[in-house]
Each structure stands twice: as C-alpha cells, then as structure tokens.
Amino acid sequence: MTHLLDGDIAVVTAGVDLLAAAAEAQAADVTRVDWQPPMAGTGPDLVTVLGDPRRREANAEALRQVSGVRAMLVDVLPARDALGLDERSVLHAGPPIAWERASGPLRGALLGAAAFEGVVEDPEDAAALYASGAISLDPCHHHGAVGPMAGVVCASMWMWVIEDPQSGRRTYCSLNEGLGKVLRYGAYSAQVLDRLRWMSAVLGPALQAAVRAHGPIDVTAILAQMVQMGDEAHNRNRAGTLMLLRDLAPALVSSGLPPADLAEVFAFVGGNDHFFLNLAMPACKLALDAARGIPGSTMVVAMCRNGTDFGVQVAGTGDEWFTGPALVPEGLYLGDYGPEDANPDIGDSAITETCGLGGFAMAAAPAIVRFVGGTVGDALANTRRMYEITLGEHPAFAVPVLDFRGTPLGIDVTKVVRTGVLPQINTGMAGKVAGTGQVGAGLVTPPADIFPKALRALAERV
Amino acid sequence: MPVEHVETRAGSYADSVTLMQVSTRVTAAAGVERAMVAMGTALNLDLLTGMGFALPPGTGPNDLVVAVRAEDEAALALALETVAGALAARPVTGSFATSPPRTVGAALRERDRAIALVSVPGPHAFAEAMDALDADTDVMIFSDNVPVEQEIRLKDVAAERGLLVLGPDCGTAVVAGIGLGFSHTLRPGPVGIVAASGTGAQQVLCLLDAAGVGVSAALGVGGRDLSAAVGARSTLAAMSALDSDPGTDLIVVISKPPAAAVAEAVRAHAATLGTPVRLALLGPGNPDLTAATEQVLTDLGVAVPDWPALPGRPPAGDGTALVGLFSGGTLCDEAMLIAADRLGPIASNIPLRPEDRTDPRAPWDGRHVMIDFGDDELTAGRPHPMIDPSLRTERLAAAGADPRTRVVLLDVVLGHGAHPDPAGELAPVIAALDGPAVVACVVGAERDPQDRRAQMRVLHEAGAHVFTSNAAAARYACDLIEAR
Numbered sequence: 022m023t024h025l026l027d028g029d030i031a032v033v034t035a036g037v038d039l040l041a042a043a044a045e046a047q048a049a050d051v052t053r054v055d056w057q058p059p060m061a062g063t064g065p066d067l068v069t070v071l072g073d074p075r076r077r078e079a080n081a082e083a084l085r086q087v088s089g090v091r092a093m094l095v096d097v098l099p100a101r102d103a104l105g106l107d108e109r110s111v112l113h114a115g116p117p118i119a120w121e122r123a124s125g126p127l128r129g130a131l132l133g134a135a136a137f138e139g140v141v142e143d144p145e146d147a148a149a150l151y152a153s154g155a156i157s158l159d160p161c162h163h164h165g166a167v168g169p170m171a172g173v174v175c176a177s178m179w180m181w182v183i184e185d186p187q188s189g190r191r192t193y194c195s196l197n198e199g200l201g202k203v204l205r206y207g208a209y210s211a212q213v214l215d216r217l218r219w220m221s222a223v224l225g226p227a228l229q230a231a232v233r234a235h236g237p238i239d240v241t242a243i244l245a246q247m248v249q250m251g252d253e254a255h256n257r258n259r260a261g262t263l264m265l266l267r268d269l270a271p272a273l274v275s276s277g278l279p280p281a282d283l284a285e286v287f288a289f290v291g292g293n294d295h296f297f298l299n300l301a302m303p304a305c306k307l308a309l310d311a312a313r314g315i316p317g318s319t320m321v322v323a324m325c326r327n328g329t330d331f332g333v334q335v336a337g338t339g340d341e342w343f344t345g346p347a348l349v350p351e352g353l354y355l356g357d358y359g360p361e362d363a364n365p366d367i368g369d370s371a372i373t374e375t376c377g378l379g380g381f382a383m384a385a386a387p388a389i390v391r392f393v394g395g396t397v398g399d400a401l402a403n404t405r406r407m408y409e410i411t412l413g414e415h416p417a418f419a420v421p422v423l424d425f426r427g428t429p430l431g432i433d434v435t436k437v438v439r440t441g442v443l444p445q446i447n448t449g450m451a452g453k454v455a456g457t458g459q460v461g462a463g464l465v466t467p468p469a470d471i472f473p474k475a476l477r478a479l480a481e482r483v
Numbered sequence: 484m485p486v487e488h489v490e491t492r493a494g495s496y497a498d499s500v501t502l503m504q505v506s507t508r509v510t511a512a513a514g515v516e517r518a519m520v521a522m523g524t525a526l527n528l529d530l531l532t533g534m535g536f537a538l539p540p541g542t543g544p545n546d547l548v549v550a551v552r553a554e555d556e557a558a559l560a561l562a563l564e565t566v567a568g569a570l571a572a573r574p575v576t577g578s579f580a581t582s583p584p585r586t587v588g589a590a591l592r593e594r595d596r597a598i599a600l601v602s603v604p605g606p607h608a609f610a611e612a613m614d615a616l617d618a619d620t621d622v623m624i625f626s627d628n629v630p631v632e633q634e635i636r637l638k639d640v641a642a643e644r645g646l647l648v649l650g651p652d653c654g655t656a657v658v659a660g661i662g663l664g665f666s667h668t669l670r671p672g673p674v675g676i677v678a679a680s681g682t683g684a685q686q687v688l689c690l691l692d693a694a695g696v697g698v699s700a701a702l703g704v705g706g707r708d709l710s711a712a713v714g715a716r717s718t719l720a721a722m723s724a725l726d727s728d729p730g731t732d733l734i735v736v737i738s739k740p741p742a743a744a745v746a747e748a749v750r751a752h753a754a755t756l757g758t759p760v761r762l763a764l765l766g767p768g769n770p771d772l773t774a775a776t777e778q779v780l781t782d783l784g785v786a787v788p789d790w791p792a793l794p795g796r797p798p799a800g801d802g803t804a805l806v807g808l809f810s811g812g813t814l815c816d817e818a819m820l821i822a823a824d825r826l827g828p829i830a831s832n833i834p835l836r837p838e839d840r841t842d843p844r845a846p847w848d849g850r851h852v853m854i855d856f857g858d859d860e861l862t863a864g865r866p867h868p869m870i871d872p873s874l875r876t877e878r879l880a881a882a883g884a885d886p887r888t889r890v891v892l893l894d895v896v897l898g899h900g901a902h903p904d905p906a907g908e909l910a911p912v913i914a915a916l917d918g919p920a921v922v923a924c925v926v927g928a929e930r931d932p933q934d935r936r937a938q939m940r941v942l943h944e945a946g947a948h949v950f951t952s953n954a955a956a957a958r959y960a961c962d963l964i965e966a967r
Contacts (some may be wrong), residue, residue, distance in 0.1 A: 022645040024596045025621050026700055026728040030659045033590040033620075035611045036602030037500045039870065040625060040664060043899035044600070046932065047668070049661045052590045055583040056603050056611070057496040058522075058545050064606050071613045072636050402582070408592070409585045439610055440585040441494070 114172025115327025126207025133209025179225025352463015514558025654681025672697020682811025
C-alpha cells in the first residue's frame with residue numbers, strides 16, 4: 022500500500038543530483054542511487070521484460086524453488102550406470118562445442134578420456150575419432166551433470182549422485198582428482214591416467230560403500246557450515262572436504278576394505294583441498310535446476326564455459342544457450358607460468374556463483390583473496406557488489422562478516438544489463454596447450470554481451 | 484594560437500543537469516573559447532559538431548565527452564583542471580566502504596517506508612520506476628519523454644498493488660512535509676492537492692501559504708494523467724489516498740480542462756468520496772488559479788487575504804506590446820487566458836490556438852507574445868529556466884531594449900530545486916531598462932530557502948511591479964497596456 026500519507030518517509034533518488042540535494046536540504050533521509058545508463062541497445066528489451074506481468078512472481082517463485090532444495094548425497098556410481106554413457110560418448114563442461122573449436126585443455130582431457138576408456142592406446146590417436154564424431158560430445162549440463170574445468174566425463178569415471186528428496190531429481194559430478202597435472206586441466210600423461218584408474222578401481226567403490234553404509238549426507242548443510250568456516254565452495258573447499266571426510270570416516274573404516282586402500286583413500290581425500298568442490302557443484306545444479314522453465318523468470322540458472330565459449334541459461338528461456346567468447350582470468354600464476362600460458366575460462370564450476378557461492382560468497386572466504394591477488398576489502402566489496410545483480414539472498418548461506426546476511430542469490434539478467442555489473446567468478450586457470458595442466462587461479466567474468474542476448478530472448482517470449 | 488581538446492571517457496556517466504552546470508563553469512573559465520562536457524547522445528553530438536569539434540568515431544550515449552577550445556595551452560590546462568574538479572565532486576569510496584546502490588531496487592532493499600524520486604533520462608525511467616513498484620514503494624517520476632504506454636503500464640501495476648505513480652513529467656510534490664522536485668517549504672494543513680500541472684500546483688500552494696493554510700500532501704500526477712489515453716489513473720488513485728487520510732479535509736484537483744469523459748470520471752469519483760473535492764480546471768471560462776484558491780479558502784472558512792504585492796515603475800516610451808517571459812508552462816497558460824480576453828490573440832510557443840504559434844527563436848514581429856522557456860524545444864541541451872535563468876534573462880534584456888515593448892511580464896519561481904537567487908539575476912537587467920514596465924509574479928512560500936519577501940523586495944527596488952498572484956500580475960500587465 023501507499024506510504025505517502027503515513028508521515029516520516031525516506032527518499033531514494035535516481036537521476037539529477039540537484040533534486041537529491043534539494044531533498045537533503047530539507048533534512049530528508051535520502052539515499053542516492055549511483056545511476057548509469059544500461060548496456061547499449063538494451064532499452065526497448067528492458068522495458069518489455071520489466072513490463073512482463075509474470076516477471077515479479079516468476080522470479081519470486083524461482084528464488085523459492087532454488088532456496089528450497091536440500092541436496093542429499095545418496096550414492097556413488099560409475100558414469101556408465103549413472104548417466105548411461107558408453108565408451109564412445111563423452112561429456113564436457115560448458116555449452117555445446119565440437120572438436121574443431123575445442124581449446125587445448127578440453128582437447129587434452131578428451132584425448133586422455135579416450136585412452137582411459139581403452140578406445141585408443143595412444144591418446145593422440147583419439148583426435149581423429151572426436152573430429153569425425155566417432156566419439157560423441159555433449160555438455161554435462163544436458164545430462165544433469167556438471168564437471169569442473171574441462172569437465173570431461175566418460176563411462177568408467179565414478180560420479181557423485183546428489184538427490185532432491187522432495188522431487189527425486191538427481192544431479193551428478195565426477196570425483197575430484199586433485200590439483201596440478203590432472204585431466205580436468207587438460208593433462209593426459211600416463212601418471213594422470215594411472216590416477217584415474219586408481220580412482221575407478223579403489224576410490225569410487227570405497228566411497229560408494231561408505232555412502233551406502235552411512236546413508237544420505239546433507240550437502241546443503243555442509244555448504245552452509247563451510248561458508249561460516251572460510252570456504253566459498255569454488256576455489257576454497259578445505260572445511261567442506263574435512264567435514265565430508267568426518268562424516269564418511271566411520272563407514273569407510275568399517276567397510277572391510279584392506280587397510281592399505283583405506284590409507285590411500287584417506288590420504289587422497291585429505292590431501293586434496295578441492296575434493297568437496299565436486300559435491301558443491303552438483304548440489305548447486307540441483308538447486309538451480311528447480312527454477313528451470315519458469316515462464317517470465319529472468320534468473321540465470323546456469324553459467325559455464327568450455328574453454329572457448331561462455332554460456333548462460335535462464336529460467337524463462339528453457340534450455341537455450343546464450344554464448345560469447347570466454348575471457349582469460351586475471352590472477353596469480355604457478356611457477357614460471359604467465360598470462361600468455363593461460364587458456365580462456367573453462368569449466369562448469371561457475372554453477373557455484375550462479376547459486377550464491379564462489380565469487381559471490383567471497384566475503385565469507387577472506388583467505389581466498391590472497392590466492393587470487395586481492396585484499397580482504399576487495400572480498401567484501403565483491404560480495405556486496407553482487408547484491409546489485411541478484412534477486413535475493415540465500416537463506417542458508419550466511420556470511421558472518423556481513424552480519425550473517427545471506428549470500429547474493431539468483432542473478433537477474435535485467436539487473437546485469439542495467440548496471441553493467443558482471444557476475445564475479447573465482448576460478449582456476451588451465452594451460453592453453455593440451456597436456457599442460459593448471460597454470461594459476463584468478464578472477465573472471467562472463468563476456469558482457471551474452472546478457473543482452475539473453476534479455477532479447479526473454480523479450481521475445483513476453 | 485587556439486588549442487583544442489576532445490576526449491571521450493567510456494563508462495563515465497553524470498546526469499545532464501550536472502554536466503550542463505560543469506559546461507557553464509568551464510566555458511566561463513579564463514581563456515576558454517568554446518567548451519562542452521556532455522554525454523554523447525545524438526543531440527549532444529550534433530551540438531558538439533555544430534561547435535566545430537571533431538569527435539572520435541563510435542562515440543555513443545554511454546561516453547562522457549569533454550570538448551574544450553582555448554586560446555592557448557595554459558588556458559586549456561586550467562579548463563581541464565576545472566572539469567576534473569567539477570566532476571570529482573562525486574564521492575569516492577574505498578574498498579571497505581559500502582558503495583552506493585546502482586538501481587532503485589537495490590536502494591529499496593534496505594528501506595521500508597520510502598518514496599522513489601526518478602529523474603533519469605526518460606527512456607530509462609521505466610526500469611527504475613518499476614523497481615520501486617516491485618518493492619511495494621510509491622514513485623515520483625520527474626523525467627519527461629516517457630512513452631505513454633509505459634506510463635499506463637506503470638500506473639496499472641501501481642493500481643494492482645495499491646501504490647501511487649506521480650508523473651511522469653511530475654515537477655512537484657509534497658509528501659510528509661518534504662518537497663520533491665521543484666517545491667516549497669509548506670506548513671502542514673488540511674488541504675490535499677492532486678495536480679496534473681507543476682507550476683499550477685506551485686501557484687496554489689504558495690497562495691495557500693500566504694493565506695496561512697497548509698497542506699497534507701501535494702501529489703503531482705504528470706501532465707498526461709488526465710488525457711483520454713491515461714484516463715486519470717493516478718488522479719483517481721491520489722484522490723482516494725487523500726480521502727482515506729484523516730489529515731485531509733479538502734481535496735483540490737488542479738489541471739487543464741481534461742477530455743469530457745475524463746472530467747466526468749473525475750467528477751463521478753469525487754462524488755463517491757467522503758472528503759469534499761474542489762476542481763480547479765484552468766481553461767477558458769473557468770476561474771483562474773487565484774480565484775480557485777480563493778474558493779478553497781472560502782470552503783475552509785478562511786478569510787481571503789490581500790495577496791502580497793509591491794508597486795513598480797510605470798512604462799515609458801511609445802511601446803504597445805506585452806511580452807511575457809515564463810519559466811512555468813501553466814503560469815504562461817494562465818496569463819495567456821487572461822490577456823487573450825483583454826488584448827486579443829497572444830503569439831506563443833505554447834499557444835492557446837494553433838494559429839497563434841510562433842517560433843520562440845525567430846525575430847519578434849512586435850505582436851503580444853508569451854514564451855514558455857520551460858518548453859522542450861527551449862530546454863534541449865540546457866537546464867530548466869528555473870535552474871538556469873540565463874536564456875530568459877538575455878531575452879528580457881532584448882525585449883526591454885526594443886521600443887515596441889510596453890510591458891514585460893515575468894514569473895519568478897522560488898523553492899527547492901530552483902535557482903538560489905532568481906531575483907538577484909533579474910534585478911540588474913530590470914533596473915537597466917528605461918522604457919517598458921516589468922510586472923513580475925513571485926511564486927514562493929514564506930519559508931522557501933530564497934526568502935520570498937526578500938526576493939520581492941529586490942525586484943521592487945529594481946523597479947518591477949511585484950505580485951504573488953500570477954492572475955493579478957497578468958491583469959495588471961493588461962491594465963498597463965490598455966492604459967496607453
């Protein structure tokens with residue numbers, strides 16, 4: 022209802038500074054908006070989309086759906102069983118892409134996957150199979166899955182299975198290999214493939230036994246706790262990894278596995294601070310998928326990259342991808358690597374930012390900013406800036422230093438276009454030459470022009 | 484040897500009023516020949532090209548253009564320093580500080596009871612206004628050039644949510660004792676105003692103030708609200724809101740005469756309300772704004788005062804023509820209605836009859852003429868004359884020096900948002916005239932920041948006849964013409 026006749030009212034001004042000053046001169050409580058014009062050429066589409074009578078309720082519903090999902094870890098299965106893959110069908114991160122346009126790290130991971138599946142002996146021989154389509158490529162996102170960096174998933178890899186108990190919907194993600202020379206960063210040496218074989222032979226079955234013995238584990242609850250323990254669940258998963266290990270340890274110990282295998286499993290998981298990332302990601306996807314297909318909603322439900330293109334999907338536009346060239350992150354490099362070695366942005370892990378974690382929760386993870394070359398003030402400013410482009414706040418992910426305010430949740434295409442503020446993503450950097458592996462970590466945004474494209478598609482559906 | 488500097492800054496934005504003020508300051512700096520600091524809109528690019536500046540290709544509306552031609556390098560450096568100083572007035576925040584919100588929606592997340600005041604360029608006003616409605620907040624849209632279908636959409640959404648949209652093109656409002664836009668410091672009181680005309684409402688509010696009567700609220704609805712297309716959507720909603728306000732004893736609706744069906748809808752709605760409604764519809768055959776205000780006072784049982792006035796210098800010379808130079812469109816209209824009755828057709832850029840239209844920039848043909856300097860074609864690329872009176876002041880000097888002029892009629896609008904000392908700007912020009920008489924109406928409230936009495940005195944001492952009733956001023960101007 023109107024407040025104009027209630028007395029004692031604050032004033033929010035956007036536009037001419039003189040008018041704000043005139044209200045301030047009358048001792049009014051004035052908040053000045055730092056208004057700037059929207060991205061070029063978006064005016065008419067903004068009016069159409071903002072004038073859509075479905076929008077407000079659709080976005081409220083999208084937020085309700087996403088924040089209402091409780092992601093439970095229910096099983097660990099080979100991708101063959103979980104996703105129905107065979108050795109000639111391989112999944113990758115990001116929007117759809119063919120071999121010809123695939124970047125170095127994606128190609129490296131694909132070559133390694135073919136060798137891992139035994140389709141070829143020498144990984145290099147697989148190039149022709151991918152080029153000819155003899156091995157098919159499809160995005161993880163098209164199969165309810167997500168994969169970090171190259172995100173390559175093949176039939177023999179083991180997958181976390183995450184379930185929403187209310188709807189029975191499931192999402193999937195591979196097991197995290199650790200840092201450095203790993204398949205997801207495009208490395209495919211014998212050492213990389215040996216580690217993958219051990220993961221399929223020992224780690225996957227051990228985790229399966231432990232999860233089945235323990236019963237479902239509430240991943241959303243761990244995410245909520247780890248955000249209060251200095252993790253942002255994208256580039257820092259240290260607390261989450263240890264909490265998972267704490268939950269699974271009793272069941273692992275009593276699983277009957279040989280002590281030598283158990284020791285290896287503990288050492289591997291405990292020694293990989295990113296192990297929980299592969300649970301955070303499918304939990305975020307599970308939540309965001311709940312908002313897919315809500316007509317009129319302008320909320321982003323997926324952001325991902327394949328090393329060449331950055332793609333987003335929006336709740337109100339079904340499964341359509343809006344893509345543009347992926348940018349090269351800015352940050353710190355390992356060893357002698359430098360900016361010339363970095364591949365453009367790659368991976369499905371930006372699903373964490375899409376769900377209010379990662380760069381959006383940076384204020385909760387001040388330790389991360391040194392890793393990506395910033396200050397604690399930058400971390401706070403990053404999270405605060407993301408509230409400008411989001412529809413609401415995550416009810417479970419509370420940031421202590423912001424007085425337990427929920428993290429910014431639900432990227433609104435119209436707000437991005439209006440403010441020009443782009444989603445801030447914390448990410449790892451892959452070497453651009455296939456086989457290199459990780460070269461650093463840093464910050465990146467989507468290319469700005471995909472948001473006006475998404476806005477146009479929303480406008481066409483009004 | 485003159486030097487030229489053209490620079491574009493991508494992603495820098497400042498509002499047009501601020502930039503026009505910066506341009507004025509830089510142009511006034513020593514050794515500067517031409518200067519313009521503006522966003523690269525099509526209009527501004529034309530102006531810059533017209534000033535002889537060569538712009539980098541691809542300059543667009545999101546680029547801030549700084550263009551300066553100075554007599555030498557030293558003058559240019561000084562001018563650029565002036566630009567930097569003027570633009571740096573915007574607050575800078577450190578990494579730990581909270582940055583200002585970037586949209587009305589973001590600002591309203593932390594505000595419960597608020598009104599949004601939107602004055603961004605018209606094509607962008609819809610988004611900010613919709614943010615307010617989405618946050619269940621009333622909005623005043625000062626911006627003009629908002630398409631009518633967007634106005635209707637906003638007002639329909641507001642109706643669904645029990646909210647009010649004031650505007651677009653709403654120049655004035657008073658809510659909770661705060662004047663928004665061009666407005667005045669008024670005492671609280673029993674009159675609730677609904678106004679489709681900004682300066683018309685200002686006149687009524689200031690006369691009520693002079694009579695010691697205050698207002699509960701003044702709700703501008705925008706000049707188009709009573710059109711057939713918009714159908715009085717905000718007027719009816721504002722009347723209902725005032726009707727349910729226990730502090731409002733009388734509702735006054737101020738507008739030009741609306742289309743018959745719309746007028747009927749307003750009358751029918753008024754009949755359903757518990758609070759009496761007085762319609763002040765300024766048009767041929769209807770009472771002027773002063774007479775309407777006097778009716779309101781009578782309704783309230785308040786004695787009608789003598790409206791404050793001060794005498795001035797009579798006209799000299801052989802001039803015959805009346806020249807009205809206005810900053811308020813409704814005040815210009817009211818003066819034309821009165822003068823046309825007495826003196827015959829009045830040429831104008833906002834004429835009463837289409838055949839009386841005149842180009843305000845063309846040489847004057849000596850007829851009675853009244854110019855509204857607040858009209859779009861005279862405000863393109865410069866602030867409203869209430870903020871920057873320089874264009875009208877130039878015209879006053881020219882009209883005053885023209886032997887055909889007998890009387891110059893002016894409005895001087897005070898209040899928040901207006902020039903800090905409009906009488907001080909006009910007085911030297913008025914004092915320098917030796918032929919025509921000057922008749923001025925000061926529209927201001929007792930406690931306005933400019934001090935209405937002091938402003939009246941300054942004009943009076945310069946030789947002007949000073950009124951607080953625009954209708955009285957117009958009649959007196961006609962008297963002076965007819966007395967010849």
